Amino acid sequence: MKKLLLITAAVGVLGAGPLVSQASPEEDLKAFQAYFQERFPNVPFEEFANGVYAIDKASREQWEAIEEFPPYEIAIEEGEEMFNTPFKNGKTYASCFRNGGIGVKGDYPYYDIEKGRVETLASAINECRTKNGEKPLKYKKGPLASLVAYMAYTTRGQIVDIKIPFDQRARDAYEEGKHFYYARRGQLNMSCAHCHIDNAGNRIRADLLSPALGHPTHFPVYRSKWGSLGTLHRRFAGCNKQVRALPFKAQSTQYRNLEYFMTYMSNGLPWNGPGARK
Protein backbone atom coordinates (compact mmCIF):
# COMPACT_ATOMS: atom_id res chain seq x y z
CA MET A 1 0.00 0.00 0.00
CA LYS A 2 2.78 2.32 0.96
CA LYS A 3 4.51 1.50 -2.30
CA LEU A 4 1.38 2.19 -4.30
CA LEU A 5 0.98 5.54 -2.60
CA LEU A 6 4.54 6.46 -3.45
CA ILE A 7 3.99 5.62 -7.09
CA THR A 8 0.81 7.66 -7.17
CA ALA A 9 2.64 10.55 -5.59
CA ALA A 10 5.44 10.28 -8.13
CA VAL A 11 2.98 10.24 -11.00
CA GLY A 12 1.25 13.21 -9.47
CA VAL A 13 4.48 15.20 -9.35
CA LEU A 14 5.40 14.23 -12.87
CA GLY A 15 1.92 15.01 -14.08
CA ALA A 16 2.27 18.54 -12.79
CA GLY A 17 5.42 19.10 -14.82
CA PRO A 18 5.67 19.60 -18.57
CA LEU A 19 5.65 15.86 -19.12
CA VAL A 20 3.35 16.03 -22.11
CA SER A 21 5.96 17.77 -24.24
CA GLN A 22 8.83 15.81 -22.77
CA ALA A 23 10.06 13.03 -25.01
CA SER A 24 12.52 10.42 -23.82
CA PRO A 25 16.20 10.97 -24.70
CA GLU A 26 15.88 8.10 -27.16
CA GLU A 27 12.99 9.79 -28.94
CA ASP A 28 14.83 13.13 -28.89
CA LEU A 29 17.85 11.53 -30.48
CA LYS A 30 15.85 10.05 -33.32
CA ALA A 31 14.02 13.28 -34.09
CA PHE A 32 17.20 15.37 -33.79
CA GLN A 33 19.23 13.28 -36.21
CA ALA A 34 16.32 12.82 -38.63
CA TYR A 35 15.93 16.60 -38.79
CA PHE A 36 19.51 17.11 -39.95
CA GLN A 37 19.43 14.25 -42.40
CA GLU A 38 16.30 15.72 -43.91
CA ARG A 39 17.74 19.22 -43.95
CA PHE A 40 20.96 18.04 -45.61
CA PRO A 41 19.88 15.01 -47.66
CA ASN A 42 23.15 14.90 -49.62
CA VAL A 43 25.40 14.80 -46.56
CA PRO A 44 26.33 11.26 -45.46
CA PHE A 45 25.61 10.80 -41.75
CA GLU A 46 29.23 10.34 -40.59
CA GLU A 47 30.18 13.59 -42.36
CA PHE A 48 28.37 15.60 -39.67
CA ALA A 49 31.40 14.96 -37.44
CA ASN A 50 33.20 17.50 -39.62
CA GLY A 51 31.00 20.39 -38.56
CA VAL A 52 30.51 23.19 -41.05
CA TYR A 53 32.89 21.52 -43.49
CA ALA A 54 30.34 18.79 -44.02
CA ILE A 55 28.05 21.32 -45.69
CA ASP A 56 30.36 24.02 -47.06
CA LYS A 57 32.29 23.06 -50.18
CA ALA A 58 34.16 26.36 -50.46
CA SER A 59 35.70 26.34 -46.99
CA ARG A 60 36.14 22.57 -47.01
CA GLU A 61 39.02 22.74 -49.48
CA GLN A 62 40.86 25.23 -47.29
CA TRP A 63 40.19 23.06 -44.27
CA GLU A 64 41.50 19.95 -45.96
CA ALA A 65 44.67 21.84 -46.85
CA ILE A 66 45.03 22.91 -43.20
CA GLU A 67 44.53 19.33 -42.04
CA GLU A 68 47.58 18.24 -44.02
CA PHE A 69 49.79 20.10 -41.55
CA PRO A 70 47.38 20.36 -38.64
CA PRO A 71 47.89 23.29 -36.27
CA TYR A 72 46.93 21.06 -33.32
CA GLU A 73 49.78 18.61 -33.89
CA ILE A 74 52.11 20.28 -31.40
CA ALA A 75 49.36 20.14 -28.79
CA ILE A 76 48.95 16.40 -29.29
CA GLU A 77 52.68 15.92 -28.77
CA GLU A 78 52.65 18.17 -25.72
CA GLY A 79 49.67 16.27 -24.35
CA GLU A 80 51.32 12.91 -24.93
CA GLU A 81 54.45 14.02 -23.13
CA MET A 82 52.44 15.26 -20.15
CA PHE A 83 50.40 12.09 -20.19
CA ASN A 84 53.52 9.95 -19.91
CA THR A 85 55.37 12.12 -17.41
CA PRO A 86 54.95 10.76 -13.86
CA PHE A 87 53.53 13.00 -11.12
CA LYS A 88 55.74 13.77 -8.14
CA ASN A 89 54.42 10.64 -6.45
CA GLY A 90 55.61 8.51 -9.36
CA LYS A 91 52.16 7.68 -10.73
CA THR A 92 50.91 8.76 -14.17
CA TYR A 93 47.58 9.73 -15.71
CA ALA A 94 47.30 6.16 -16.97
CA SER A 95 46.63 5.03 -13.39
CA CYS A 96 43.37 7.00 -13.28
CA PHE A 97 41.71 5.68 -16.41
CA ARG A 98 40.40 2.52 -17.94
CA ASN A 99 42.78 0.94 -20.46
CA GLY A 100 45.62 3.12 -19.20
CA GLY A 101 43.83 6.16 -20.57
CA ILE A 102 44.26 5.19 -24.22
CA GLY A 103 41.18 5.53 -26.40
CA VAL A 104 38.88 6.45 -23.51
CA LYS A 105 37.54 9.87 -24.52
CA GLY A 106 34.35 8.11 -25.56
CA ASP A 107 33.73 7.17 -21.91
CA TYR A 108 32.86 10.82 -21.32
CA PRO A 109 30.63 12.57 -20.58
CA TYR A 110 28.78 10.10 -18.40
CA TYR A 111 26.46 10.45 -15.44
CA ASP A 112 28.34 9.52 -12.28
CA ILE A 113 25.71 7.94 -10.03
CA GLU A 114 27.92 8.18 -6.92
CA LYS A 115 28.93 11.79 -7.38
CA GLY A 116 25.48 12.71 -8.65
CA ARG A 117 26.71 14.75 -11.57
CA VAL A 118 27.93 14.57 -15.13
CA GLU A 119 31.60 13.66 -15.32
CA THR A 120 33.63 15.00 -18.24
CA LEU A 121 37.08 14.01 -19.41
CA ALA A 122 38.42 17.43 -18.47
CA SER A 123 37.12 17.16 -14.92
CA ALA A 124 38.38 13.56 -14.66
CA ILE A 125 41.87 14.75 -15.65
CA ASN A 126 41.87 17.34 -12.88
CA GLU A 127 40.51 14.84 -10.37
CA CYS A 128 43.37 12.54 -11.33
CA ARG A 129 45.80 15.36 -10.68
CA THR A 130 44.45 16.40 -7.29
CA LYS A 131 44.17 12.76 -6.20
CA ASN A 132 47.87 12.49 -6.91
CA GLY A 133 48.84 15.68 -5.13
CA GLU A 134 49.08 17.91 -8.22
CA LYS A 135 47.39 21.26 -8.75
CA PRO A 136 44.35 21.29 -11.05
CA LEU A 137 44.78 22.82 -14.51
CA LYS A 138 42.76 25.60 -16.11
CA TYR A 139 39.85 24.28 -18.09
CA LYS A 140 39.64 26.39 -21.23
CA LYS A 141 43.06 26.23 -22.85
CA GLY A 142 46.69 25.40 -22.26
CA PRO A 143 48.08 22.14 -20.84
CA LEU A 144 44.68 20.62 -20.05
CA ALA A 145 43.45 21.26 -23.60
CA SER A 146 46.60 19.55 -24.88
CA LEU A 147 46.00 16.53 -22.65
CA VAL A 148 42.42 16.26 -23.89
CA ALA A 149 43.72 16.63 -27.45
CA TYR A 150 46.06 13.68 -26.98
CA MET A 151 43.36 11.56 -25.37
CA ALA A 152 40.94 12.52 -28.15
CA TYR A 153 43.55 11.57 -30.71
CA THR A 154 43.90 8.05 -29.27
CA THR A 155 40.10 7.75 -29.46
CA ARG A 156 39.76 8.72 -33.12
CA GLY A 157 37.61 6.42 -35.16
CA GLN A 158 35.55 5.11 -32.23
CA ILE A 159 31.83 5.77 -32.37
CA VAL A 160 30.09 8.17 -30.00
CA ASP A 161 27.85 6.10 -27.76
CA ILE A 162 26.76 8.14 -24.75
CA LYS A 163 24.31 6.51 -22.37
CA ILE A 164 21.59 8.20 -20.34
CA PRO A 165 20.94 5.68 -17.58
CA PHE A 166 17.51 5.11 -16.07
CA ASP A 167 18.31 7.27 -13.10
CA GLN A 168 16.10 10.26 -12.47
CA ARG A 169 19.08 12.50 -11.72
CA ALA A 170 20.78 11.49 -14.96
CA ARG A 171 17.57 12.15 -16.87
CA ASP A 172 17.29 15.52 -15.14
CA ALA A 173 20.87 16.41 -16.08
CA TYR A 174 20.06 15.51 -19.67
CA GLU A 175 16.86 17.57 -19.58
CA GLU A 176 18.71 20.55 -18.15
CA GLY A 177 21.30 20.33 -20.91
CA LYS A 178 18.55 20.11 -23.48
CA HIS A 179 16.73 23.05 -21.98
CA PHE A 180 19.94 25.08 -22.04
CA TYR A 181 20.30 24.37 -25.75
CA TYR A 182 16.80 25.56 -26.61
CA ALA A 183 16.50 28.45 -24.16
CA ARG A 184 16.86 32.06 -25.23
CA ARG A 185 19.59 33.97 -23.45
CA GLY A 186 21.52 37.19 -23.52
CA GLN A 187 20.63 40.64 -24.75
CA LEU A 188 20.30 39.26 -28.27
CA ASN A 189 17.73 36.79 -26.91
CA MET A 190 18.93 33.83 -28.94
CA SER A 191 19.18 30.14 -28.18
CA CYS A 192 21.87 27.75 -29.40
CA ALA A 193 19.11 26.04 -31.38
CA HIS A 194 18.14 29.22 -33.22
CA CYS A 195 21.43 29.22 -35.08
CA HIS A 196 22.60 25.64 -35.10
CA ILE A 197 19.29 23.83 -35.57
CA ASP A 198 16.76 26.23 -37.13
CA ASN A 199 19.31 28.04 -39.29
CA ALA A 200 22.05 25.47 -39.80
CA GLY A 201 23.37 25.96 -43.31
CA ASN A 202 22.15 29.55 -43.52
CA ARG A 203 24.55 32.43 -43.61
CA ILE A 204 25.04 34.86 -40.76
CA ARG A 205 26.70 37.67 -42.63
CA ALA A 206 29.34 35.79 -44.68
CA ASP A 207 29.63 32.83 -42.31
CA LEU A 208 27.76 29.58 -42.73
CA LEU A 209 26.10 28.32 -39.54
CA SER A 210 27.26 24.82 -38.66
CA PRO A 211 24.80 22.05 -37.77
CA ALA A 212 24.40 21.12 -34.09
CA LEU A 213 24.75 17.47 -35.01
CA GLY A 214 28.43 16.58 -34.62
CA HIS A 215 29.57 19.66 -32.72
CA PRO A 216 31.21 17.85 -29.77
CA THR A 217 32.96 15.08 -31.76
CA HIS A 218 35.99 17.09 -32.84
CA PHE A 219 36.90 19.02 -29.67
CA PRO A 220 39.26 20.31 -28.47
CA VAL A 221 39.86 22.46 -31.54
CA TYR A 222 42.62 24.70 -32.75
CA ARG A 223 40.71 27.75 -33.81
CA SER A 224 42.39 30.24 -36.14
CA LYS A 225 40.39 33.01 -34.47
CA TRP A 226 41.87 32.04 -31.09
CA GLY A 227 45.31 31.25 -32.44
CA SER A 228 45.37 28.40 -29.94
CA LEU A 229 43.71 25.21 -28.84
CA GLY A 230 40.52 25.43 -26.81
CA THR A 231 38.14 23.06 -25.06
CA LEU A 232 34.46 22.58 -25.72
CA HIS A 233 33.58 24.69 -22.69
CA ARG A 234 35.76 27.52 -23.96
CA ARG A 235 33.63 27.49 -27.11
CA PHE A 236 30.41 27.40 -25.06
CA ALA A 237 31.52 30.55 -23.24
CA GLY A 238 32.37 32.23 -26.57
CA CYS A 239 28.93 31.41 -27.97
CA ASN A 240 27.21 32.76 -24.86
CA LYS A 241 29.19 35.98 -25.08
CA GLN A 242 28.28 36.38 -28.73
CA VAL A 243 24.60 36.62 -27.82
CA ARG A 244 25.64 39.03 -25.03
CA ALA A 245 24.90 36.62 -22.22
CA LEU A 246 27.12 36.16 -19.20
CA PRO A 247 29.01 32.93 -19.80
CA PHE A 248 29.08 30.20 -17.19
CA LYS A 249 32.32 28.84 -15.83
CA ALA A 250 34.04 26.01 -17.66
CA GLN A 251 32.96 22.76 -15.97
CA SER A 252 29.98 24.45 -14.33
CA THR A 253 26.94 22.22 -13.88
CA GLN A 254 25.29 24.09 -16.76
CA TYR A 255 28.08 23.38 -19.22
CA ARG A 256 28.55 19.79 -18.08
CA ASN A 257 24.86 19.12 -18.64
CA LEU A 258 25.01 20.88 -21.98
CA GLU A 259 27.94 18.71 -23.02
CA TYR A 260 25.98 15.67 -21.90
CA PHE A 261 22.97 16.58 -24.04
CA MET A 262 24.99 17.63 -27.09
CA THR A 263 27.28 14.62 -27.09
CA TYR A 264 24.35 12.24 -26.68
CA MET A 265 22.75 13.91 -29.72
CA SER A 266 25.89 13.02 -31.69
CA ASN A 267 25.64 9.31 -30.89
CA GLY A 268 26.63 7.21 -33.88
CA LEU A 269 29.17 9.66 -35.29
CA PRO A 270 32.90 9.01 -35.15
CA TRP A 271 35.07 10.69 -32.52
CA ASN A 272 37.49 12.77 -34.59
CA GLY A 273 39.16 15.25 -32.28
CA PRO A 274 41.20 17.30 -32.05
CA GLY A 275 40.03 19.47 -34.91
CA ALA A 276 40.96 22.64 -36.77
CA ARG A 277 38.42 25.39 -37.20
CA LYS A 278 38.22 28.93 -38.58
Add this chain to the structure above:
Amino acid sequence: MRKPASSTLAAAGALAIMLGSLAIAPQAALAEGASVVEEGKAIAFNRKKGNCLACHKMKGGTLEGNIGPALVNMAERYPDKKDLRDQIWDATRVNPNTIMPPYGKYRILTEEELDKVVEFIYTR
Protein backbone atom coordinates in the same frame (compact mmCIF):
# COMPACT_ATOMS: atom_id res chain seq x y z
CA MET B 1 20.10 87.75 -29.51
CA ARG B 2 18.13 89.78 -27.01
CA LYS B 3 19.44 91.17 -23.76
CA PRO B 4 17.30 90.77 -20.58
CA ALA B 5 16.72 87.33 -19.17
CA SER B 6 13.18 86.25 -18.24
CA SER B 7 10.94 83.27 -18.79
CA THR B 8 8.74 85.21 -21.21
CA LEU B 9 11.75 85.97 -23.27
CA ALA B 10 12.78 82.36 -23.28
CA ALA B 11 9.30 81.40 -24.42
CA ALA B 12 9.40 84.06 -27.08
CA GLY B 13 12.75 82.75 -28.20
CA ALA B 14 11.43 79.25 -28.46
CA LEU B 15 8.48 80.52 -30.45
CA ALA B 16 10.81 82.39 -32.76
CA ILE B 17 12.83 79.23 -33.35
CA MET B 18 9.68 77.29 -34.07
CA LEU B 19 8.41 79.90 -36.47
CA GLY B 20 11.79 80.11 -38.05
CA SER B 21 11.93 76.41 -38.65
CA LEU B 22 8.43 76.50 -40.10
CA ALA B 23 9.42 79.24 -42.47
CA ILE B 24 12.22 77.20 -43.99
CA ALA B 25 10.37 73.92 -43.55
CA PRO B 26 10.49 72.27 -47.00
CA GLN B 27 14.26 72.33 -47.60
CA ALA B 28 15.23 71.84 -43.99
CA ALA B 29 12.92 68.87 -43.55
CA LEU B 30 14.29 67.34 -46.71
CA ALA B 31 17.88 67.81 -45.64
CA GLU B 32 17.12 66.61 -42.15
CA GLY B 33 15.20 63.62 -43.51
CA ALA B 34 18.12 62.64 -45.68
CA SER B 35 20.55 62.93 -42.81
CA VAL B 36 18.29 60.89 -40.50
CA VAL B 37 18.20 58.16 -43.16
CA GLU B 38 21.98 58.32 -43.42
CA GLU B 39 22.35 58.13 -39.64
CA GLY B 40 19.91 55.24 -39.61
CA LYS B 41 21.96 53.45 -42.24
CA ALA B 42 25.13 53.85 -40.20
CA ILE B 43 23.40 52.39 -37.13
CA ALA B 44 21.77 49.60 -39.13
CA PHE B 45 25.07 48.55 -40.72
CA ASN B 46 27.17 48.89 -37.56
CA ARG B 47 28.02 45.39 -36.36
CA LYS B 48 27.72 46.45 -32.72
CA LYS B 49 24.40 48.24 -33.21
CA GLY B 50 21.76 47.05 -35.66
CA ASN B 51 23.98 44.61 -37.53
CA CYS B 52 20.99 44.12 -39.84
CA LEU B 53 23.19 42.69 -42.60
CA ALA B 54 24.01 39.70 -40.42
CA CYS B 55 20.59 38.34 -41.40
CA HIS B 56 18.99 40.56 -44.06
CA LYS B 57 19.82 41.29 -47.65
CA MET B 58 19.09 44.87 -48.64
CA LYS B 59 20.04 47.52 -51.15
CA GLY B 60 23.37 49.08 -50.21
CA GLY B 61 24.57 46.08 -48.21
CA THR B 62 27.33 43.59 -48.95
CA LEU B 63 27.96 40.00 -47.82
CA GLU B 64 24.55 39.83 -46.22
CA GLY B 65 23.30 36.81 -44.33
CA ASN B 66 20.13 34.99 -45.36
CA ILE B 67 18.56 34.14 -42.02
CA GLY B 68 15.81 36.75 -42.34
CA PRO B 69 13.85 37.89 -45.39
CA ALA B 70 15.36 40.40 -47.82
CA LEU B 71 14.35 43.94 -46.90
CA VAL B 72 12.65 45.26 -50.03
CA ASN B 73 9.49 47.28 -50.70
CA MET B 74 9.34 48.12 -47.04
CA ALA B 75 7.00 51.08 -47.45
CA GLU B 76 4.53 48.83 -49.25
CA ARG B 77 4.92 45.98 -46.79
CA TYR B 78 4.40 48.30 -43.84
CA PRO B 79 1.84 50.94 -44.87
CA ASP B 80 1.85 52.02 -41.23
CA LYS B 81 5.44 52.84 -40.33
CA LYS B 82 4.64 52.11 -36.71
CA ASP B 83 4.20 48.41 -37.53
CA LEU B 84 7.75 48.31 -38.87
CA ARG B 85 8.97 50.05 -35.73
CA ASP B 86 7.08 47.54 -33.55
CA GLN B 87 8.62 44.69 -35.50
CA ILE B 88 12.14 45.93 -34.85
CA TRP B 89 11.33 46.87 -31.25
CA ASP B 90 10.25 43.30 -30.45
CA ALA B 91 9.78 40.79 -33.26
CA THR B 92 8.65 38.07 -30.84
CA ARG B 93 5.26 39.80 -30.58
CA VAL B 94 4.42 38.63 -34.09
CA ASN B 95 6.48 35.44 -34.11
CA PRO B 96 7.27 33.97 -30.67
CA ASN B 97 9.96 31.71 -32.17
CA THR B 98 11.80 34.36 -34.14
CA ILE B 99 15.57 34.53 -33.93
CA MET B 100 15.43 38.32 -34.38
CA PRO B 101 16.72 40.22 -31.33
CA PRO B 102 14.23 42.58 -29.65
CA TYR B 103 16.10 45.79 -30.41
CA GLY B 104 13.89 48.11 -28.39
CA LYS B 105 12.64 45.84 -25.64
CA TYR B 106 16.16 44.71 -24.71
CA ARG B 107 17.67 48.14 -25.36
CA ILE B 108 20.09 46.96 -27.99
CA LEU B 109 19.33 50.32 -29.58
CA THR B 110 18.07 53.47 -27.89
CA GLU B 111 14.62 54.68 -28.90
CA GLU B 112 16.27 57.47 -30.92
CA GLU B 113 18.56 55.07 -32.70
CA LEU B 114 15.61 52.82 -33.41
CA ASP B 115 13.65 55.72 -34.93
CA LYS B 116 16.53 56.44 -37.27
CA VAL B 117 16.90 52.80 -38.26
CA VAL B 118 13.17 52.71 -39.04
CA GLU B 119 13.56 55.78 -41.29
CA PHE B 120 16.40 54.07 -43.12
CA ILE B 121 14.76 50.66 -43.46
CA TYR B 122 11.61 52.36 -44.71
CA THR B 123 13.56 53.59 -47.73
CA ARG B 124 14.60 50.07 -48.74
